[in-house]
Amino acid sequence: MHAQYYSDCLDSVQGITTLKAFNANARQKQMIHKKGEQLRQAIMGHLRITMLETFVLQLFAGLGSAFSIAVAAYQTAIGNMAQEDLVYALFLIGACFVPFYALISAWHFGYRGVTASYRIKKTIDEPVTRSLLSETGINHQTKTCVSGDISFDHVCFAYNELDGDVLKKVSFFVPYQTTTALVGASGSGKSTIASLLAGFYAVRDGVISIGGIALSAQNVSLAQEQIGVVWQDCHMFYGTVEDNIRIGKPDATKEEIVQAGKQANIHDFIDSLPEGYHTMIGERGMRFSGGERQRIALARVFLRNPPIVILDEATSSLDRKNEIAIQDAFARLSRGKTALVIAHRLGTIQNADQIIIMDTGRVHAKGTHEELTHTVSVYRKLMGSQMKVGQAYEE
Amino acid sequence: MKNEKPRIKYAFALTKHIKGFGVYLFFAVLFNLIYKLLPLITALVTSYLVGSVLMGNHAEVIHLMTIAGVLVLLMGAFSYLDLLVGHDMAYRILTKLRDKCYDKLDELAPAALMDKRSGDMISIILNDVETLEWYYAHTISQIIVAVMVPTAALVFMGIFSWALPVVILPFIALLIMIPKHSSHHSDSQGAQVRQTTGKLSAIIVDGVQGIKDIISFQWQQEYFSRFFQANAEYSGASMTYAKRRANENRRIILLIEVATLAAYITATTLVGYGSISPLWLMPLFVLSAAIFSPIFEALNMSTNYGLIFGAAQRVLNLLEKEPLVSDNGKTRFDYDGKDIVVQFRNVSFTYPAEESKDQNPPVLRNIDFSFRTGETLALVGASGSGKTTVARLLQRFWDVNSGSICINSMDIRETPLESLREIVTVVPQDVYLFNVNVAENLRLSCPGATDEEIRAAAKKARADCFIKQLPEGYDTIIGERGLRLSGGEKQRLSIAQAFLKGSPVLVLDEISASLDSENERLINQAIQSLKKRRATLVIAHRISIIRSADRIVAIKDGRIVGKGTYEELMKNCPYFRTLIGEEFNGKSEN
Numbered sequence: 015m016h017a018q019y020y021s022d023c024l025d026s027v028q029g030i031t032t033l034k035a036f037n038a039n040a041r042q043k044q045m046i047h048k049k050g051e052q053l054r055q056a057i058m059g060h061l062r063i064t065m066l067e068t069f070v071l072q073l074f075a076g077l078g079s080a081f082s083i084a085v086a087a088y089q090t091a092i093g094n095m096a097q098e099d100l101v102y103a104l105f106l107i108g109a110c111f112v113p114f115y116a117l118i119s120a121w122h123f124g125y126r127g128v129t130a131s132y133r134i135k136k137t138i139d140e141p142v143t144r145s146l147l148s149e150t151g152i153n154h155q156t157k158t159c160v161s162g163d164i165s166f167d168h169v170c171f172a173y174n175e176l177d178g179d180v181l182k183k184v185s186f187f188v189p190y191q192t193t194t195a196l197v198g199a200s201g202s203g204k205s206t207i208a209s210l211l212a213g214f215y216a217v218r219d220g221v222i223s224i225g226g227i228a229l230s231a232q233n234v235s236l237a238q239e240q241i242g243v244v245w246q247d248c249h250m251f252y253g254t255v256e257d258n259i260r261i262g263k264p265d266a267t268k269e270e271i272v273q274a275g276k277q278a279n280i281h282d283f284i285d286s287l288p289e290g291y292h293t294m295i296g297e298r299g300m301r302f303s304g305g306e307r308q309r310i311a312l313a314r315v316f317l318r319n320p321p322i323v324i325l326d327e328a329t330s331s332l333d334r335k336n337e338i339a340i341q342d343a344f345a346r347l348s349r350g351k352t353a354l355v356i357a358h359r360l361g362t363i364q365n366a367d368q369i370i371i372m373d374t375g376r377v378h379a380k381g382t383h384e385e386l387t388h389t390v391s392v393y394r395k396l397m398g399s400q401m402k403v404g405q406a407y408e409e
Numbered sequence: 410m411k412n413e414k415p416r417i418k419y420a421f422a423l424t425k426h427i428k429g430f431g432v433y434l435f436f437a438v439l440f441n442l443i444y445k446l447l448p449l450i451t452a453l454v455t456s457y458l459v460g461s462v463l464m465g466n467h468a469e470v471i472h473l474m475t476i477a478g479v480l481v482l483l484m485g486a487f488s489y490l491d492l493l494v495g496h497d498m499a500y501r502i503l504t505k506l507r508d509k510c511y512d513k514l515d516e517l518a519p520a521a522l523m524d525k526r527s528g529d530m531i532s533i534i535l536n537d538v539e540t541l542e543w544y545y546a547h548t549i550s551q552i553i554v555a556v557m558v559p560t561a562a563l564v565f566m567g568i569f570s571w572a573l574p575v576v577i578l579p580f581i582a583l584l585i586m587i588p589k590h591s592s593h594h595s596d597s598q599g600a601q602v603r604q605t606t607g608k609l610s611a612i613i614v615d616g617v618q619g620i621k622d623i624i625s626f627q628w629q630q631e632y633f634s635r636f637f638q639a640n641a642e643y644s645g646a647s648m649t650y651a652k653r654r655a656n657e658n659r660r661i662i663l664l665i666e667v668a669t670l671a672a673y674i675t676a677t678t679l680v681g682y683g684s685i686s687p688l689w690l691m692p693l694f695v696l697s698a699a700i701f702s703p704i705f706e707a708l709n710m711s712t713n714y715g716l717i718f719g720a721a722q723r724v725l726n727l728l729e730k731e732p733l734v735s736d737n738g739k740t741r742f743d744y745d746g747k748d749i750v751v752q753f754r755n756v757s758f759t760y761p762a763e764e765s766k767d768q769n770p771p772v773l774r775n776i777d778f779s780f781r782t783g784e785t786l787a788l789v790g791a792s793g794s795g796k797t798t799v800a801r802l803l804q805r806f807w808d809v810n811s812g813s814i815c816i817n818s819m820d821i822r823e824t825p826l827e828s829l830r831e832i833v834t835v836v837p838q839d840v841y842l843f844n845v846n847v848a849e850n851l852r853l854s855c856p857g858a859t860d861e862e863i864r865a866a867a868k869k870a871r872a873d874c875f876i877k878q879l880p881e882g883y884d885t886i887i888g889e890r891g892l893r894l895s896g897g898e899k900q901r902l903s904i905a906q907a908f909l910k911g912s913p914v915l916v917l918d919e920i921s922a923s924l925d926s927e928n929e930r931l932i933n934q935a936i937q938s939l940k941k942r943r944a945t946l947v948i949a950h951r952i953s954i955i956r957s958a959d960r961i962v963a964i965k966d967g968r969i970v971g972k973g974t975y976e977e978l979m980k981n982c983p984y985f986r987t988l989i990g991e992e993f994n995g996k997s998e999n
Contacts (some may be wrong), residue, residue, distance in 0.1 A: 016535065021844065023511065023534055024614070027527045029841035030518040034804060036854035036906055037830035039515050047508045054504040058497060065492045073485030076451070080477045083455045084470075091467045104459050104691060108452075178880075201875060201895060212625045238627050246896065249619030252526060252611065261628045303792055304839075314626060328896070335791060 015056040017133070022049050064125050068118050075114045082107045162225060162240060162321035162352035164188040164211065169220035171210060180206050182375040183220065188368070193348055195357040197393075198372030204356045205246075207372075208324050211354070213238050224322070242315035244344075246326040246356075248307045255284055255310065256291040262314030270317060277346060278313035279339040280306065304328050305336025312343045322352045327359060369393075416592065416714065419721040423544055426502055426509075433498035434549070440494050441550040444487040445558050449699050451480040456691035464688050499546035503538050506724065510534045513728055520733040520761075520807050528614030529607040533723050536606055540720035547710050548717065555707035562700040566693065569685050573693070576675045577700065580668035584704060587660055588711040591653065598650045599715025603723055605643040612639045654712040661708050665701045672697030733761065734805050738824040742816065744832050749913050749944050751803070752779040755812035758795075758802060772798045773967045775812070780960070782913060785945040787958035789988060795967045796948045800835055800916045803946070816914070834912035840899040847876055848883040850902060854910035862909065869938055870905035871931035872898070897932065904935045915945045952989065963988070 026033065026042050033039040086103040089095040095103075164187070171181040181203050188194045196204040209215060210222060213234040222229045224237050242262075250258055259271050266274075271291065275281035283306060287293040295302065302310070308328060315323055325344050341361060344353075357363045364383050371378040371386070371393055379390045386393040427434055458473040514522070514530055522530070559581065566573040588595070616623065616632055623632050676693040679685045685693070758773040772795045780786035788796045802809055805826060813820045821829050834854075842850050851863050858866075863883065867873040875898055879885040887894065894902070907915065917936065933953065949955045956975055963971040963978060963985045971982030978985040 020531060020535055023531045024527060025844050026511070027514055027518070027530055029843055030515065031806075031839075032837055032841040033515075033853070034518070034806070034830060035835040035837050036910055037827065037834075038853045038856075040827060041853075041856055043508075043512055043515055046511045050504045050507045050511075054500045057500055061496050061500075062493070065489060065496070068492060069485055069489040072488045073481070076448075076481035076484050077478070080451065080455060080474075080481050083459065084474045084477070087458055087462045087470060087474075090462050091470060097463050100459055100463060101691070104456060104695075108695075201878070201898070205895070212621075214621070214624065235627065238625065241625065243621075243625040245621055245625070249615075249622045251619055251622075252615050261622070261626050261631070264628075264631050305792070311622070318626065 015053050019049050019053045022046060060129075064121065068121060071114060071118045071121070075111045075118075079107050079111050082110075163190040164322065164352060164354065165221075165223045165226075166207070167221045167223070169210070169222060170218045171206060171215065172218055173215075179218070180375050181210075184372075184375070184377055185220075186370055186377060186380060188352055188354060190352055191350055192367040193353040193355065193365070194368040194370060195355045195363045195366035196370050196372055197357050197363055198378070201374075202372040203375045204372050205326060208243065208326055208354070208356060211237075211241060211324060212243055240320050241322045241324060242318050242320040243324040244308055244311045244315060244326060246308075246328050247304075248311035250295045250302060250307055250310065252295070254289075254292050254294055255287070258295055258310055259291075259313045259317065262317030266317050271313075274313040274316040277316045277343065278309045279343045280309035280313055283309070303336070305340060308340055309336070309343060312340065312347060316343075316347060320351075322354075323348055324354045324356075326356045327362060416596070416718050419718045419725065420544075422725050423541065423721055424549070426506060427498075427545070427549075430498055430502060433494065433501070437491075437495045437498050438550045438553050440487055440491040441554050442557060444484065444491040445554045445703050446561070447480055447484040447487060448702075449558065449562065449696065451477055451484060452695040452699055453692050454480065456695040457688070460688045460691040463691075495546045495550060496542075499542050502545050503542060506538050506541065507534050510538065510724065510727055513730065516732045516736075517730060521730060526611040526614070528611035530727075532607045532610040533727055536610075537603060537720035537723045540603075540716055541724065543710065543713055544717050544721070548707075548714075551703070551707040551710055555703045558703045559700045562696055566696060569689060569693065570679050572675055572679060573672060573697070576671050577668060577697065580664060580671070581704065584661060584664055584668075584708060587657055587664070588708060588714065591657055592714065594653055595650075595657075595712070595715030596718055597715075598646065598653060599717070599719030600722060601646040601719075602643075602650050602716060603719040605639070605646045607723070609636075609639045609643045612636055650715060653715075657712045658709065661705065665705055669698050669701065672700075734808050734826070736826045738822060738826070738828070740819065740823050741828045742819065742824045742832055744913055748782040749832070750779055750781045750817055751914055751944055751946070752815045752818075753777060753799070753812070754815060756802065756809045756814060757811045758798060758807065758809050760798075760807070771967055773802075776964070776967075776969055777812075778962050778969065778972065780944050780946055782944045783942060784960070785940055785947060785958045787947045787949045787955050787961045788964060789949055789955055789961060789985065790964035791988070794964045796964060797838065797918060799964075800918050800946070800948060803833055803914075803916060804835055805829060832912050833914040833916065834907050834910050835916040835918060836900075836903050836907050838918040840903040842887045842894070842899060842902065844887065846881075846884045846886045847879065847902070850887060851905050851909060854906040858909055863905075866905045866908040867902075869908050870901050870935045872901035872905050872935075875901075900932060901935060904932065904939060907939060913943055915939065915943045917945065917947045917949075955989075961985070 023046060026046060030039065033042050083104060086095065086100055086107070090097060090100045166184050166186050169181055169184045170179050172179045184203070184207070186194075196207060198204055210217060211224075211229075213229065216231070224240060227233060227237075229237055251261070256268075256271055259274060260266055262274070263270070268291075272281065275284055275291075284291055284293070305328070323344075327340075337359065341359065344355070344362075345365070347353075355362055355366065357366070363369060367382070368380065369383060369386055370380050371390065373392070378392060379386060381389070454473055454477045458470065458477070461467075461469055461473075511534060514534075563574040563577065566577075612635060616636065623629060673694060676685070676690060676697065680687055680690045753776050756773055756776040757771060759771040760769045762769050776795075776799070778786065788799060790796050801807060803814060803821075805821060808822065813822075815821065816824075816829075816832065843853070848860065848863055851866065852858050855862070860883070864873060867876055867883075876883055876885075936954075937957075947954055947958060949958065955961060958975075960972070960974060961978055962969055963982055965984050970984045971978045973981065979989070
């Protein structure tokens with residue numbers, strides 16, 4: 015119940031701008047108030063039971079001492095007990111029940127602890143089924159030099175059985191030091207491919223290999239070391255800009271960080287901030303635009319300098335300057351590396367060595383820009399609408 | 410520490426929130442008083458019984474035993490009533506406080522919360538308020554009882570001899586000095602515990618939300634070391650607090666034992682000299698021990714005052730925070746379907762600086778433009794030029810520093826916020842979807858909407874097709890932060906929300922910038938139909954959107970550098986040409 019209330023509050027506070035934009039905040043308030051009332055009732059319901067237990071304990075402790083004293087008094091009265099013994103009895107009986115009163119107050123807290131322990135145990139015992147992460151880091155000794163080609167061999171994957179397969183027998187090969195663009199409508203499975211490569215989930219069927227080594231629970235952390243990812247919705251952690259870039263390489267020097275900032279085309283922007291690299295980033299990178307966040311994430315990857323890089327191009331919210339800055343930085347980053355781009359921009363797509371068109375979880379077609387333009391109608395259609403936007407100002 | 414006030418002020422401020430629960434408080438105190446008095450009376454009766462047996466008087470035994478039995482039963486009943494009424498009142502107050510805290514957050518957001526972390530804020534609502542249970546359920550009645558019960562007992566003792574109260578009173582004075590003496594430590598340590606709890610909670614939220622980046626950068630070690638550090642700080646603060654508490658307790662218990670012993674000796678001496686009948690020796694013994702029980706309980710709770718007032722400080726600071734925008738408008742804006750004109754009149758704005766920071770540079774300077782029903786105005790400019798600020802000001806997330814924003818010649822500050830937000834809809838840049846199903850998310854903008862209306866809006870927003878493909882259609886629950894939907898899908902849902910709300914003024918913030926072409930086409934279609942019969946302001950980057958606008962305002966560094974149609978600006982505004990040139994070159998290079 016607490017957890018439910020907590021997540022409802024968190025959801026509302028984080029979405030508060032949206033709520034205000036749609037004038038829904040007053041209703042959300044009522045919803046939160048209702049949840050608060052439910053929480054109160056749940057707590058009281060629970061308390062009534064613990065209080066009843068307290069009541070029973072209290073009653074019997076009281077009755078016990080009164081009865082014992084009565085017996086002692088009676089025994090003294092009929093001459094079975096010495097008078098001074100009655101005095102001892104009076105004090106001892108009182109002392110005898112003191113621990114029970116202590117128990118009564120401890121009961122209240124103890125019960126809370128028991129309830130909490132169920133939930134803690136449930137969380138700890140949660141089975142880590144589809145994720146590869148359960149084994150993260152157990153097997154660093156298998157470290158071998160991995161050349162950075164990527165292969166997907168008949169990969170099938172479902173987030174859960176209910177939804178069905180999101181990837182259906184996907185096979186492709188990305189040769190070492192080339193760039194491959196993944197294109198396709200939203201929901202076609204592009205982002206899932208990136209998540210699988212990053213080791214977030216294990217495949218249902220088929221094999222993903224990196225540098226010829228099949229990705230498994232034993233080597234997932236090794237694979238993760240070879241890959242740098244710039245997610246579409248990069249998270250900025252609470253801390254300074256410098257801290258956020260340093261995530262790419264915890265022991266990086268200031269010079270390396272500035273260098274990475276320059277390579278990621280974000281240095282000038284950071285320099286223009288009031289406190290430069292020491293500027294604090296608000297929660298969820300609130301004060302940075304999507305493009306700026308992605309460039310900071312790019313700087314992280316520059317610092318790490320892994321042989322394989324993945325870019326999840328933003329689908330929205332980029333002005334032209336940011337877009338060019340990101341494309342330019344990524345082109346620099348992917349030089350001499352194996353690169354996979356979830357592409358939305360024509361420029362990125364055209365410059366790729368290989369293009370893979372995804373359609374509802376399947377590989378629809380593969381090839382270079384020229385090949386696909388000539389042979390694949392879906393591709394022409396996809397490109398066509400991009401072109402039209404381009405033509406608009408050539409008129 | 411900042412904002413530190415004496416406890417009495419917090420106690421006073423907390424007590425104000427009892428308003429409306431006076432009856433509860435009365436019964437809570439009454440029951441607690443009876444509950445605390447009953448053991449005393451029972452002890453008196455039983456010890457008197459023992460005394461009379463010792464004196465050889467056996468006649469009253471049965472009679473006194475019956476009284477003691479009844480008293481014990483009453484004690485049990487009142488122990489239950491005391492707990493029940495006290496806690497019932499406390500949790501009613503806590504629920505009201507939580508509501509107030511949430512309402513305050515709602516009022517303050519987003520302007521005054523920019524530098525706050527939501528995990529920390531929620532921790533106030535949940536944990537700090539919960540800590541106040543101690544105050545409302547225990548502290549108040551305990552203090553009252555701790556004064557009344559010993560007073561009654563002392564008066565009773567005084568009837569036998571003035572010597573007994575005289576011996577006991579100095580000890581009580583000393584006992585009260587103990588928490589007073591350590592209150593400074595207790596307060597700062599309590600505040601420390603609360604602060605470290607908030608920080609820990611914020612780090613956990615940060616980690617959960619950034620988990621993708623943590624894993625793919627293999628930043629686990631660093632993150633966990635931060636987490637462990639925050640955890641260690643928290644347990645360190647709790648440990649320091651607990652040690653001080655134990656120390657206080659030790660002194661309290663010691664003092665009580667010494668005081669009881671002193672009272673025993675006095676009573677025995679008095680009986681020895683014959684000033685008191687031996688019959689009353691036992692009852693006085695029992696009474697001199699029992700007198701300290703309510704005092705001990707109150708003092709024992711007082712070792713928690715640091716935590717209670719630490720929590721109170723955080724809760725009250727939140728509740729006392731002034732919003733940057735005050736909702737004082739009286740005139741409701743009644744939309745009657747007539748045309749609407751939105752005007753920015755000579756608006757200047759600077760974001761307020763955080764405490765102890767330098768003044769921020771101005772974001773908007775003398776901005777002057779208007780747009781009306783049936784018209785689309787595009788705002789263009791490089792990022793950071795102040796475009797998004799325009800949308801925020803129109804929603805009154807902040808108020809203008811000078812100039813005014815008017816809708817049909819009425820300053821938006823003169824209308825209630827709720828009424829303003831009814832006529833202005835912003836499709837935000839960063840679409841946030843709630844952890845409920847698709848239909849509920851859409852219904853957010855129009856609570857009474859029927860399923861048909863929701864479907865119709867989704868169709869108009871070109872979202873119906875992908876929603877239908879979701880495993881449970883409109884009933885599919887969207888994962889936290891809309892995890893499984895693509896950016897384009899989220900934006901289409903947001904547009905559907907705007908359709909449902911149907912406000913006459915529409916602001917589209919950087920929407921449809923660079924989607925995959927299919928999404929971009931669908932969204933453009935949706936926007937075109939959404940714009941009909943509305944006054945639309947578009948914060949635009951895409952050339953196609955800019956061209957389709959009726960008029961354009963170009964902003965550079967917070968100033969308007971050009972106004973007019975696309976052709977006019979191309980002719981007269983060099984900055985606009987550069988902007989468009991960047992767009993154009995960017996595309997044609999590819």
